[in-house]
Amino acid sequence: MVNRLKSLNRKLVRDLWHIRGQVLAIAFVIGCGVATVVLSLGTLNSLQETRDAYYERYHFADIFAHMKRAPRSLLGDLSKISGVRRVEGRIVHGVIIDIDGMVEPARAQAVSLPQTTVSNLNGIVIRVGRLPVSGSTDEIVVHEAFAEAHNFTPGDAFWANMNGRRRMLRIVGIALSPEHIYVLGPGDLVPDNRRFGIFWMNHSALEAIYDLKGGFNDVSLTLSRDGRVQEVIAEVDRLIDPYGGIGAIGREDQLSYAFLKSEMDQQETMAKVFPPIFLAVAAFLLNLVIARLVETERQQIGLLKAFGYSDFEVGAHYFKFVAVITAIGIIIGWAGGAWLGRGMTEMYAELFRFPFLYYLIEPKVFIYGAVVSIFAASLGTFTAVRRIVKLAPAVAMVPPPPTTYKVNALERTGFGRTMSQPARMIVRHIIRWPMRSALTVIGISFSGALLVVTLFFLNALDEMTEIFYFDRERQDIVITLTDIHSDTAVKEATYLPSVMRAEGMRHVPVRLTSGTRSERTVIAGIDPENNLSRLLDINHKKIDVPEQGLMVSDKLADMLGATLGDMVRIDVLEGRRPIVTVPITKISRQYVGIGAYMTRSALNKLLKEGPVISSIYLQVDSAREAELFTALKKVPALVGLMIKRVSLESFYTTVREYMDTMIIVYIGFASVIAIGVIYNAARISLSERGRELASLRVLGFTRQEVAFILAGELAVLTWLALPLSGFFGYHLGSLMVDMFDTELFRLPFIIYPSTYGYAALVVLVAAAGSAWVVVRRVSNLDLVAVLKTRE
Amino acid sequence: MAVASESSDKSHIQTEIAFRTIGLTKVYETEAGAVHALRGVDIELFKGETTVMLGPSGSGKSTFLNILGGLDRPTAGQVYFQDSELTNFDDAFLTQYRRRHVGFVFQFYNLIPSLTARENVELVTEISERPLSAAAALELVGMGHRVDHFPAELSGGEQQRVAVARAVAKRPDVLLCDEPTGALDSKTGVSVLEAIEQVNRELGTTTVLITHNAGIAAMADRVVSFADGRIADVQINKQKIPAGTLKW
């Protein structure tokens, strides 16, 4: 068989080589589709593998709990809980630190190192330097992120305010920890490594500083295989309650784990949304391109059939043709996706502070990308080849069907009479082949649409940032207090230097339960007259918090399976930890958050506390900010300080940078696809019309005139495709918004005019470039050769 | 039959019918209306004979030839090849029929542009049962020296000779040629005809040849004239002359 079809295979190789430009262009379209799959799933896969290996190797705990102080004997009781494997107690304490050259106060979390050196829970990974020597009281190991932000190396030192005393802390080592893959200060939304850091020091030193001799205030537990998180948490809570425990949490609620997970969920959503859209569009375009390519082979197919090649053999020949192109595409996609995926994973590894990186893509990811492309290509070939193979060979071979051109409506108008002869040819040709022209227009518009949706994603992120940081959160600074304070503190805050407006808020960590479902969240108690931090719905309208009952976001309501009027149980996770039941009186639709809200007075009443607050929102005169910072360094009740400007900066240099890079890669893919599709459309139209155009040259038309006919047709079709690109892009975008409507957030649906502009620009540049290539070919057309052989 | 008695050396094959058509009709439906290409053709063609078909342009010669070759189907009527009715064949059978029995030379040379002369011939010999070698077939048409050239590098006559080599290389039972010399000068044309004649003689191939050149009719056993989709006249050549002596 192989030997028998030697000549056909030779024809295959030569034909492929002959149209190598097109082969490559189509292969790139396929490659982009495949690459999106490999890239997104590969990155996700690698991050998960890396995280899991890190957690495993450094014994990341399953349950965490904090309390005021507990005796060492409690550890024994905790380890007896059924399902618990290991228990470790330690000391964790917030510290205000003062670093040379920094006006605003920085915060840190001091964590005690275990006294034993056996493999510990939440083990740290020393990157540079060493652990503190035993017995030292001022040696510390700092987290790498904090060290990098300050250019700290072992030997450096800074001042810290610990339990009312200023102490000099000396850095001896730099480390990472599975507990702080994503380093986030209390109250912060994004990492701010200059103003928040983690450091570790000897247990004995922290014991002495915080008067915790023989005790601890923080505990980590791992579970045995049969341990059930919820049951163990309940038991731990019961045991630590007398010691001022504030509610044990599982990994799901551990800050670093939760943020990492939400970041990965986002990746996963992108992996679910982008590749299918890309693959679907690439498959569709591939289908169009291949169908037309096969159509140009019409006569050769007729000839092969006339010689007695069976339909199957002819079909198989063209399948092979497409198989080679598809294979090249898949290889490009695999290689490109894997390469970009590695870069992307490395970037994430930096953001996430992993000590090592497992870059691995499961074979099924490669296979998935390949199978979808092969399917798309086969479908395109199948329909095209079948149509031709079905023709009687005599019909397939006749010179292209007797073309009956007609004077069309456009020409009959006054406009038509002003058209030159070549312009007339363009219009007649487009109208004579309405399907072909329509498919070209649709092909170009889909590639433009792909650009619109990828760019739209950037628009949506910008919009979210805008809504969140400017429309919703209009304060400059948020102060989080160590404990609840009377709301008179708000008034006091207005006397601080540079403060122009101050508003109080009460935040309470809670567990909400409705039926069998429960979620940990925070209830925000908001004063109706508050104007700095406002809740906005998806139409940018301020949401009024109901005076009675609880308002939850629709996402949270979904997660709880609750609707308006349902009663939910609130387990308060601080203070006296009361349990109350309230009705849901309002459900809000917002872009971000799974929050729960009440008026502050209702919340205060519910918790049977006076008019208290837990944080203060400030609007300040930025010119005098420094004075405020100096003043704040002396406030003892201060735990958190969120400076919006800094947070925003940090948001842009971390989270946004990564998201943007990912999206820009997708925009790159979309651009490549657009170029591939348009170039192909131009080349096919050249091979379809090569003879006709050569004949025109023979008849005395100039190169310019002939080029005008070819380029003019492409230009007309491209112009027709532009508005359609916008149309399809808009609808794909709204489809994407629906697909992205996940637990975490909802995308605002907004497409900036510049998005349409950029998409149009790429399409036009691709069209102009392709036209240039094709026109150059026409100019160099060997007239004799074209007319001598019948293709 | 009258012809059979005249040259005794051919008597054993002349009596065998290669093709018989009954009421063959072909109508092309086009946007501009129906075109009646064939309006009822009844004819018998005999095994081993060379038949030349003449007739004005558009009279239906190519249509008729394509139907004989199994490339196309009539709108009505029957075609028998030997004892089988082609018009009953499905596509797969027609494919096998073309593969085993038919060699084509088209009005337009129809070489595959991406294959050389030799490869164009091999394209057909690879799927035949007892073919000539590609080199031998090309030698037969006097193209032995240009085997590795691509169609674009050959003149019209050379391309046509390659096309003839391609058609005869499989040693077909029937050789169908649509204006094989249409684009050639008389000397080249004669050499193409000689090649066809040689195949007919050596392999006993039933040959049907369309031409506009009445002079060529002299090499045929039988001359069929088409007019307006019908057979206007059938002449039997008492004295056919060798292709080598033709001139025009």
Ligand SMILES: Nc1ncnc2c1ncn2[C@@H]1O[C@H](COP(=O)(O)OP(=O)(O)OP(=O)(O)O)[C@@H](O)[C@H]1O
């Ligand atoms: N595919 C087709 N569609 C419509 N009409 C056709 C088609 N093929 C042939 N015809 C018409 O059928 C008639 C017979 O055509 P055919 O090709 O058999 O003529 P011919 O005798 O071979 O002419 P020529 O000597 O010019 O080659 C012509 O009028 C032609 O226009």
Ligand SMILES: [Mg+2]
């Ligand atoms: Mg003809």
